[in-house]
Amino acid sequence: MSLPDHADRDEQYTWETGQIFATPAEWDRYRAELQADLDAADPPAAPIESTAAARELVDTVADWYQRIQRLELYATLRDCITDDPAASDRGGTARSLSTRVETAVGEHLDRLHSTDAVTLDRIEEALGERRRYFASLRARAARRRSPAVEAVVEQFAEQCSSADRIVRAVKNDDFDAPTVETPDGDERTVTLGRYATELAASDRDYRRRVYESSLDGLATFEGTLATAYDEKLTAASTSADAVGIDSIRERQLTNRSYPEGGIEFQFPTALHDRLIDAVGDATGPRERARERRARRLGIDAVRPWDTQVSVADAPEPEIEYEAAVGHVVDAVAPLGEAYQERARRFFAQRRVDVYECADKRSDIPAFCPSSAEDGAFVLLNFQRDVRTVFHLCHELGHALHVEHHREGPAMYATGPRPISEVPSVLHEVLLTEHLAQQNGPLAAHARERLLQSLEMLLYEQAANAAFKRRLAATVDGGERLTADRIADAYRETLARFDPALEPCDRTRFEWLTGALFRDAFHHYQYVLGAVGALHVRESLRDGRLDPATYREFLRSTGRDDPVSLFERLGVDLTTSAPYERAAQAFEGYLDRWT
Numbered sequence: 001m002s003l004p005d006h007a008d009r010d011e012q013y014t015w016e017t018g019q020i021f022a023t024p025a026e027w028d029r030y031r032a033e034l035q036a037d038l039d040a041a042d043p044p045a046a047p048i049e050s051t052a053a054a055r056e057l058v059d060t061v062a063d064w065y066q067r068i069q070r071l072e073l074y075a076t077l078r079d080c081i082t083d084d085p086a087a088s089d090r091g092g093t094a095r096s097l098s099t100r101v102e103t104a105v106g107e108h109l110d111r112l113h114s115t116d117a118v119t120l121d122r123i124e125e126a127l128g129e130r131r132r133y134f135a136s137l138r139a140r141a142a143r144r145r146s147p148a149v150e151a152v153v154e155q156f157a158e159q160c161s162s163a164d165r166i167v168r169a170v171k172n173d174d175f176d177a178p179t180v181e182t183p184d185g186d187e188r189t190v191t192l193g194r195y196a197t198e199l200a201a202s203d204r205d206y207r208r209r210v211y212e213s214s215l216d217g218l219a220t221f222e223g224t225l226a227t228a229y230d231e232k233l234t235a236a237s238t239s240a241d242a243v244g245i246d247s248i249r250e251r252q253l254t255n256r257s258y259p260e261g262g263i264e265f266q267f268p269t270a271l272h273d274r275l276i277d278a279v280g281d282a283t284g285p286r287e288r289a290r291e292r293r294a295r296r297l298g299i300d301a302v303r304p305w306d307t308q309v310s311v312a313d314a315p316e317p318e319i320e321y322e323a324a325v326g327h328v329v330d331a332v333a334p335l336g337e338a339y340q341e342r343a344r345r346f347f348a349q350r351r352v353d354v355y356e357c358a359d360k361r362s363d364i365p366a367f368c369p370s371s372a373e374d375g376a377f378v379l380l381n382f383q384r385d386v387r388t389v390f391h392l393c394h395e396l397g398h399a400l401h402v403e404h405h406r407e408g409p410a411m412y413a414t415g416p417r418p419i420s421e422v423p424s425v426l427h428e429v430l431l432t433e434h435l436a437q438q439n440g441p442l443a444a445h446a447r448e449r450l451l452q453s454l455e456m457l458l459y460e461q462a463a464n465a466a467f468k469r470r471l472a473a474t475v476d477g478g479e480r481l482t483a484d485r486i487a488d489a490y491r492e493t494l495a496r497f498d499p500a501l502e503p504c505d506r507t508r509f510e511w512l513t514g515a516l517f518r519d520a521f522h523h524y525q526y527v528l529g530a531v532g533a534l535h536v537r538e539s540l541r542d543g544r545l546d547p548a549t550y551r552e553f554l555r556s557t558g559r560d561d562p563v564s565l566f567e568r569l570g571v572d573l574t575t576s577a578p579y580e581r582a583a584q585a586f587e588g589y590l591d592r593w594t
Contacts, residue, residue, distance in 0.1 A: 069259045075091045177191045181206075183206050195210070372413035429533055534581070
């Protein structure tokens with residue numbers, strides 16, 4: 001059955017972009033105003049030598065970022081729900097203007113170079129709530145290249161991100177979604193957006209056909225995507241080298257938060273290594289999970305097409321969207337009535353685009369774009385199943401995090417990457433607890449979904465982090481990424497982190513299904529999300545943490561470094577202990593539900 005166009009969907013199930021700009025023409029007027037301000041913003045030649053000058057610098061930079069956030073948010077939302085070239089063009093315009101913002105910010109940061117450190121320290125101490133933001137600007141200024149180099153970088157900024165657009169074009173436009181015969185004899189088109197859903201089907205032979213036909217389709221583009229990814233990492237390595245940073249990893253672990261407001265956060269590479277190694281040394285629970293899965297499915301060994309299907313001992317129920325919303329709102333009750341009310345308001349404001357459409361982005365199952373001024377929106381491809389109910393709940397965690405941190409100064413209305421998944425994974429844990437009380441098939445499938453989610457977050461994402469660490473090191477070392485080299489790295493990483501899985505000859509193509517348009521070093525945040533969420537839930541349960549304190553934590557995530565934020569939750573990332581406890585918690589769920 002063919003999908004309807006987005007314009008034909010009932011508007012109650014679509015997001016209302018008019019909350020940001022009433023029309024594309026209004027967006028263009030706002031863009032022109034920002035462009036004019038940037039063009040007129042020649043930086044003063046005088047160095048920053050007073051608190052007043054530093055305050056003005058902070059406010060100017062923060063304002064530019066907040067305005068480009070709004071433009072990028074609207075462009076992203078519109079581009080996700082139409083194949084109209086005008087929407088794609090608007091996205092390109094927003095990217096170009098974002099580059100112009102970065103250039104203007106850099107030119108203003110050059111004023112810090114002429115001021116001695118003692119003076120800047122004195123100014124920073126006197127800045128009050130702007131202090132953290134100013135400190136971040138100082139760190140960025142220290143890495144600034146010469147104006148001539150920056151001008152060249154600006155000129156080629158659009159080209160440097162071209163690999164991402166090649167990946168999207170291949171997956172959204174060129175990939176020929178296979179048609180697979182269902183167990184009932186019908187023909188079903190398996191888009192990349194439906195790939196995971198179809199791999200959760202109960203019929204094993206059908207799952208195998210979905211897996212094989214989808215990967216065969218992607219394999220057609222293996223060389224293209226390998227080349228695109230090599231060029232992506234090469235550009236990242238060159239960028240790191242240009243600012244005196246030794247590796248892609250170090251550069252990407254020193255990153256902006258989201259929504260991008262100009263402030264930077266750093267996650268130490270040593271702690272990234274600790275995360276990978278600690279999880280890699282604790283695969284025993286995952287092997288138990290694979291053995292449990294094989295036993296419940298009645299098979300000798302788990303193959304790649306067996307990893308997504310629920311092993312619940314009941315048929316999966318169909319869940320309407322309205323029922324899903326009700327369950328999600330009820331599930332977050334342990335976080336307080338004020339939190340629940342925020343969830344109700346979010347759903348009432350048409351901020352979720354619910355169903356899959358013919359002209360809607362389908363290469364990812366769900367995501368949550370936002371801006372400090374306009375708040376968050378959720379793209380969902382809801383399938384009336386347990387999996388996409390959890391996607392909704394997960395993305396709502398991001399959205400309500402945004403709604404909390406928007407309450408403070410806009411410059412700090414953001415969340416650093418290492419902490420960003422904690423609210424969302426916590427939502428998944430709470431949803432499972434809520435649905436488990438319903439008994440019956442829904443409870444059984446919810447329990448299995450959480451087991452799958454925690455297994456993916458802890459082990460699969462740690463494996464992805466190790467895989468990308470190896471690829472990035474290859475490029476940093478001056479070697480090219482070929483399709484065979486990538487496949488070898490993927491196979492060896494899989495053997496370490498999922499030793500009980502029996503691969504097949506198409507396993508080499510699985511990396512092609514990943515989010516290749518994202519930074520290489522984003523996977524660790526999902527591991528930390530599971531580690532932090534499991535700790536928060538236990539702390540809420542035993543009284544070490546109360547809902548009001550947790551909500552205050554959400555409000556303040558833009559004002560401290562990630563390691564300190566985890567310390568506030570009681571998690572010490574300098575040791576292996578949090579990862580070991582998370583693996584034990586996962587194993588505890590296995591014991592409880594086996």
